[in-house]
Amino acid sequence: MPTPVVVESGEIHEIHTDADVVRVRQAARTLALSAKLSLVDQTKLVTAASELARNTLVYGGGGRATVEVVRLGPRRGVRAVFVDEGPGIPDLDLALTDGWTSGSGMGLGLSGARRLVDEFEVSTDVGTGTTVSVVKWTR
Amino acid sequence: MADAAVDKGWATLLRRNGDEVVARWSEAAAQSLEGRMTRAELERDVREMYDALVAGVGEGDRHTLADASFAELRALLADVSHTRARQGFSSTETAVGVFALKEAMLGVLEEHGDLAAYRSFADFSRLIDELGLYMLEVYAQAREAVIGEQADALLELSTPVVKLWDGIISLPLVGTLDSARTQVVMEKLLQALVDTGSEHAIIDITGVPAVDTQVAQHLLKTVQAARLLGAECIISGIRPQIAQTVVALGIEFGDISTKASLSEALLAALRKQGTDVVRRTGRRDR
Numbered sequence: 295m296p297t298p299v300v301v302e303s304g305e306i307h308e309i310h311t312d313a314d315v316v317r318v319r320q321a322a323r324t325l326a327l328s329a330k331l332s333l334v335d336q337t338k339l340v341t342a343a344s345e346l347a348r349n350t351l352v353y354g355g356g357g358r359a360t361v362e363v364v365r366l367g368p369r370r371g372v373r374a375v376f377v378d379e380g381p382g383i384p385d386l387d388l389a390l391t392d393g394w395t396s397g398s399g400m401g402l403g404l405s406g407a408r409r410l411v412d413e414f415e416v417s418t419d420v421g422t423g424t425t426v427s428v429v430k431w432t433r
Numbered sequence: 434m435a436d437a438a439v440d441k442g443w444a445t446l447l448r449r450n451g452d453e454v455v456a457r458w459s460e461a462a463a464q465s466l467e468g469r470m471t472r473a474e475l476e477r478d479v480r481e482m483y484d485a486l487v488a489g490v491g492e493g494d495r496h497t498l499a500d501a502s503f504a505e506l507r508a509l510l511a512d513v514s515h516t517r518a519r520q521g522f523s524s525t526e527t528a529v530g531v532f533a534l535k536e537a538m539l540g541v542l543e544e545h546g547d548l549a550a551y552r553s554f555a556d557f558s559r560l561i562d563e564l565g566l567y568m569l570e571v572y573a574q575a576r577e578a579v580i581g582e583q584a585d586a587l588l589e590l591s592t593p594v595v596k597l598w599d600g601i602i603s604l605p606l607v608g609t610l611d612s613a614r615t616q617v618v619m620e621k622l623l624q625a626l627v628d629t630g631s632e633h634a635i636i637d638i639t640g641v642p643a644v645d646t647q648v649a650q651h652l653l654k655t656v657q658a659a660r661l662l663g664a665e666c667i668i669s670g671i672r673p674q675i676a677q678t679v680v681a682l683g684i685e686f687g688d689i690s691t692k693a694s695l696s697e698a699l700l701a702a703l704r705k706q707g708t709d710v711v712r713r714t715g716r717r718d719r
Contacts, residue, residue: 312611319609319643337643337674338681344645345682392683400646406682 302370303328304362309350309376318347318359322374329363329370331432339372339430342410345403346376346426352397354378354424364429371412371431379423386416442553443538444490450541455483457537465529469522478513478530485509495556498563510564511571518575527572528565535561592618594625601633601702602626603695605670607640615651622655626664633702634659637695639670649684656689665705667691669698 305321307314322343326336343361350357357378364373383389390408395401404426408414413429447454459476466475485506490496498507510531517527535558542550587608595603604622608614626634636655641648656666669692671679679686692698703710 312613316609316611323642334674334677337678340643341645341678341682344643344647348645348647400650400684402646402683406646406684409681409683410678 298366299373300365301373302363302365304360307359307361308356309347309359309378310356312351315344315347315351318361318374319344321359321361322372325361325363325372326430329372329432331372331430335430335433338410339374339428342407342428342430343374345407346374346428349403349426350376350378350380350424352399354380356380357423366431369431371429373427373429375425375427377423377425382420382422382424383416383418384420386418390416443542443550443557444553446541446546446550447490447538447557448487450545451483451487453544454534454537454541455480457540458483458534461533461536462530465533466526469526475530481509482506482513482531482534496560498560498567506564507567510568514568514571515575518572519579524569524572528569531561531565531568592621594621596629596631597635597699598703598706598708600629600631600706601635601699602629602631603635603637603699605637605640605695608642610641610648610651615648615655619651619655619658623658623662626659626662632664633706634664634666635695635698635702636666636668637670637698638668638675639672639695641670641675644675644679644684646682646684649679649682649686653686653689665690665702667698667701669693669695 303325305325307318307321309315309318319340322340323336326339331339343359347359350359354376355378357376357380359377360373360375362373364371388394389396390405391401392405393401395403404416407426407428410430411428412431413427415427416424418424455476459472459479462479463472463475485503489500489503489506491500491502496503513530514527538554538557542554592604592606592614595605597603602622602625604618604625606618610618622634622636625631636652638644638652644652652668656668659666667690668686671691671693690698690701692701700710
């Protein structure tokens with residue numbers, strides 16, 4: 295499975311305030327543009343990044359986002375990795391259920407973000423934190 | 434012995450070669466600030482800083498910026514940093530003005546200094562570093578203040594409620610909808626509905642770059658609140674890529690009417706209101 299993915303360029307952003315979420319979103323948009331994602335895919339990636347960055351902020355208590363342009367053979371894409379050291383997700387299946395939220399949101403952030411991207415990985419441990427990694431590839 | 438040291442340290446050198454220091458200092462600073470400010474302005478700034486520095490330097494060579502005698506210099510540096518921050522200078526461009534003094538001083542040392550003066554250069558260098566750091570600190574604070582003001586201005590500016598027709602108002606949203614802005618937007622819309630007695634409101638999101646669940650939730654809440662006031666909302670300006678994203682996210686707008694463009698939304702509101710829009714045929718002069 296682990297094929298050689300080449301990272302072309304990237305940015306790291308700390309996420310501690312609402313303004314940081316906006317910054318991550320803008321970084322995702324800029325890199326999606328440079329990776330030549332279509333307009334729809336750009337919007338999807340930016341929206342997914344927005345959801346996940348807000349999750350990092352609200353549920354993870356802040357953390358870090360790495361957004362980078364990646365290449366796998368002839369295809370380019372944008373990968374975004376969100377890391378927090380928050381409480382973790384006790385029941386991942388439940389968290390990925392549409393409409394379920396532990397907070398006051400719509401309960402579509404995590405599950406919706408998964409539908410917006412091509413690759414979606416969550417690793418979480420209760421008490422140590424959560425890492426969500428997503429990739430959107432060019433078509 | 435102490436007197437001898439005082440006599441030969443950097444402070445004396447600085448005091449005795451005033452014009453030369455200022456000339457070299459301006460020269461060094463001008464290299465990095467070329468084109469950002471005129472030579473006359475730069476020289477005036479440098480001269481002021483030099484005067485304040487010399488005025489604050491008392492006996493000996495060991496000084497820190499926290500010394501009471503440097504109060505004037507601190508005020509001046511803060512002032513310069515503030516001005517540079519507001520004029521859009523970078524942090525480097527701000528601090529380089531002070532750091533250039535080191536280069537100037539090295540030049541003066543070569544010309545007039547002896548070993549004792551060279552030895553005291555470390556103390557001098559430490560003081561200049563302090564000045565530079567102080568300027569950067571003030572610069573950062575000033576920038577932050579500018580950004581804060583801009584954010585406030587944006588919050589005020591970006592939410593005009595426009596009357597389109599009797600009983601129809603529109604709210605063109607532009608930019609990012611965070612919680613603070615949505616609160617302002619919602620209040621303005623609801624107040625305008627009451628003030629104008631309108632029954633239709635069109636929320637246009639053409640200028641919103643991405644609709645995520647938070648934005649959608651804010652929109653839905655605004656629509657619900659408007660309904661409580663007896664007004665119907667139409668959401669317009671939904672671009673194709675936004676539509677696809679919203680569907681993929683799984684957001685449901687339910688029975689809220691949505692339109693692709695503001696003009697379609699206006700037409701829909703007019704129809705609901707009972708106003709017919711008729712194109713005149715026949716006579717086309719007037």
